[in-house]
Amino acid sequence: MAAIKYRLIKKDSRTNARLGILETPHGVIETPVFMPVGTQATVKAMTPEELKEIGATIILSNTYHLYLRPGHKIIEKAGGLHRFMNWDRAILTDSGGFQIFSLSSLRKIKEEGVEFRSHIDGSKHFFTPEKVIEIQNALGSDIIMSFDECAPYPADYEYVKNSMELTIKWAERGKKAHKNTEKQALFGIVQGGIYEDLRKECAQRLVEMDFPGYSIGGLSVGEPKNVMYDIVDLTTEYLPENKPRYLMGVGSPDDLIEGVIRGVDMFDCVLPTRIARNGTVFTSKGKLIVRDAPYAEDFSPLDEECDCYTCKNYSRAYIRHLFKANEILAARLATIHNLYFLIKLMERIREAIRQDRLLEFKKQFFKKYGYKEE
Numbered sequence: 001m002a003a004i005k006y007r008l009i010k011k012d013s014r015t016n017a018r019l020g021i022l023e024t025p026h027g028v029i030e031t032p033v034f035m036p037v038g039t040q041a042t043v044k045a046m047t048p049e050e051l052k053e054i055g056a057t058i059i060l061s062n063t064y065h066l067y068l069r070p071g072h073k074i075i076e077k078a079g080g081l082h083r084f085m086n087w088d089r090a091i092l093t094d095s096g097g098f099q100i101f102s103l104s105s106l107r108k109i110k111e112e113g114v115e116f117r118s119h120i121d122g123s124k125h126f127f128t129p130e131k132v133i134e135i136q137n138a139l140g141s142d143i144i145m146s147f148d149e150c151a152p153y154p155a156d157y158e159y160v161k162n163s164m165e166l167t168i169k170w171a172e173r174g175k176k177a178h179k180n181t182e183k184q185a186l187f188g189i190v191q192g193g194i195y196e197d198l199r200k201e202c203a204q205r206l207v208e209m210d211f212p213g214y215s216i217g218g219l220s221v222g223e224p225k226n227v228m229y230d231i232v233d234l235t236t237e238y239l240p241e242n243k244p245r246y247l248m249g250v251g252s253p254d255d256l257i258e259g260v261i262r263g264v265d266m267f268d269c270v271l272p273t274r275i276a277r278n279g280t281v282f283t284s285k286g287k288l289i290v291r292d293a294p295y296a297e298d299f300s301p302l303d304e305e306c307d308c309y310t311c312k313n314y315s316r317a318y319i320r321h322l323f324k325a326n327e328i329l330a331a332r333l334a335t336i337h338n339l340y341f342l343i344k345l346m347e348r349i350r351e352a353i354r355q356d357r358l359l360e361f362k363k364q365f366f367k368k369y370g371y372k373e374e
């Protein structure tokens with residue numbers, strides 16, 4: 001019996017958008033879904049109860065960080081990551097590949113694996129495809145990722161081709177090493193940079209290995225949006241309809257809508273939580289920097305159309321005051337709102353797919369938010 005079961009409920013009649021149900025050992029997830037990021041076994045500033053309250057059904061946590069601190073062995077002794085962080089819904093962990101390349105210094109990439117230094121204390125470590133599977137098995141996350149190299153952008157064709165070949169070899173080794181297939185679903189990660197032939201080859205070779213789901217990696221790394229959208233469009237073409245597709249590190253409201261239209265089911269992004277802590281919030285009329293002076297005597301909610309806990313109980317003036325006074329509650333209230341905004345956006349997207357009016361929804365949302373139509 002596989003760890004997850006994806007059911008395609010409905011395909012949009014005019015786009016590649018899909019409405020789906022993803023059953024996991026820690027609950028049922030309606031897709032398309034946005035996953036709040038809980039890098040170090042916590043979605044910053046949120047309790048698990050608050051995450052449930054706003055409708056989160058799955059969160060992401062980072063293998064690289066938890067391996068370095070507190071260590072996967074401690075989390076295993078605690079009974080696994082769900083128990084350790086008191087979160088009984090689904091958890092997806094990434095493999096650490098991206099963090100090694102974006103956070104740590106002194107990286108040596110070999111076919112065997114990657115040597116790197118911890119960004120915390122400079123200690124030396126060596127990740128192999130087998131090692132990151134062992135770590136994620138110890139964490140007990142419901143969906144785990146293969147070890148991969150996220151090629152930088154820009155990168156030349158030869159570099160990306162070699163990097164993609166390595167990602168394929170590492171996916172094969174990780175799949176062999178992963179034994180806990182009944183409880184933890186291992187996704188393959190499609191790489192290939194911005195090169196169509198490499199993306200197609202990578203997707204096809206991963207599909208031959210028959211993973212329960214597929215991630216689209218190597219994007220949201222500085223490439224233009226339209227390039228990202230084109231690569232997503234192209235990649236999903238070679239992925240099976242009956243398996244979930246996860247676009248890593250994406251994204252902002254427009255990227256979520258554009259990604260759904262191109263056949264993506266799962267998203268994660270640090271943006272909503274990170275910008276919240278800096279005083280920027282999403283609203284139906286675009287982003288708002290609530291810590292700015294104009295809101296000092298603005299007693300309206302962050303967003304008139306939002307019914308989150310923050311918008312029902314606090315004004316822009318109060319939240320601005322909290323930010324100016326460096327109060328912890330500022331980050332909490334803004335985070336609650338931003339995560340609720342994206343989770344609600346996914347709910348409205350799912351409803352629009354159900355009613356076959358996704359393109360109309362996009363047009364209306366973009367107009368109000370202030371986005372230009374593609």
Ligand SMILES: CNc1nc2cc(C(N)=O)ccc2[nH]1
Pocket residue numbers: 094097098148149150151189216217218219220221248249250
């Ligand atoms: C924020 N952008 C982003 N791109 C990503 C790519 C990967 C990947 N494994 O290629 C993982 C996380 C990512 N986050």
